[in-house]
Amino acid sequence: MTPDIVTAEIVTPDTPLRLVVFDMDGTLIDSQALILAAMDRAFAAEHRAPPPPSDTLGIIGLSLPEAFRRLAPSEDGPAIDRLCAAYRAAFVAIRAETGGEASSPLYPGAREAVARLAARPEMLLGVATGKARRGLNHALAAHDLGGFFQTLQTADDHPSKPHPSMLLRALAETGAEAAHAVMIGDTEYDMEMARNAGFAALAVTWGYHDEPRLRAAGAHAVIHGYHELEAALAALEEEGV
Structure with a gap:
């Protein structure tokens, strides 16, 4: 052969x-669904209405502080820091709730x-x-x-x-x-x-x-x-x- x-x-x-x-x-x-859900929780933690999904999707790829500066331009530095911390905590929590691989296929x-x-x-x-x-x-x-x-x-x-x-x-x-x-x-x-x-x-x-x-x-x-x-x-x- x-x-x-x-x-x-x-x-x-x-x-x-x-x-x-x-x-x-x-x-x-x-990771769209995970990011949108975490963003909603982060703004809720600061007693603010979340941005429209289109605005959130528009800033994906930026570092987190820069993303929040664009989404919440009227907020000062400490508020941006709190939003970043709330987003990180929400992201980890939602990922655990939904399963690591399944949440971002x-x-x-x-x-x-x-x-x-x-x-x-x-x-x-x-x-x-x-x-x-x-x-x-x-x-x-x-x-x-x-x-x-x-x-x-x-x-x-x-x-x-x-x-x-x-x-x-x-x-x-x-x-x-x-x-x-x-x-x-x-x-x-x-x-x-x-x-x-x-x-x-x-x-x-x-x-x-x-x-x-x-x-x-x-x-x-x-x-x-x-x-x-x-x-x-x-x-x-x-x-x-």
Whole structure:
């Protein structure tokens, strides 16, 4: 019997490292219901009416203090701190009530796409999220994703998106170059952060900002499902974006 012939991508010493950085909420995991519920409880704790859901979804991706400054612009610093603390407590409580994985499921095809990329020898993966480190660690553990990523950047250690600090740190930690790096996200803040860091900006349409908003923010390419991811990454690399 003739053995099967297995073809594989040839990686030479001259093949550049490629860094692909994912956002979490709205990109890898669907945490919309959990975020909205926690936001409602946080505002209730301060005896305030919660913002409309569309306003809350519009600030996902920002660090928590910046998000509340936009949602409650008339509040002073101590009130913003209380809202942040109430949101964190509510988020943890609701997650425990509803079950960790069930409360923020992976989007269809997400884990398989990440695993395929991680198996490629020239590919380095990372996360850049507005979550705190504790929240990111919980999400990675809940979905058994932690082993795929070489760099993890959170709101604990950086200015809010769209500041490029998270992505610049990811480059420093991996040794990759911005010319061969891509940020994948679902919000305008992800696209602007990518541009600010010299990354290619790849938008996904299943998250919290719509396609026109993503394109207006500078997305180099847009995908509508994880089945399109690898072709989009190859096209961006070929185009030298």
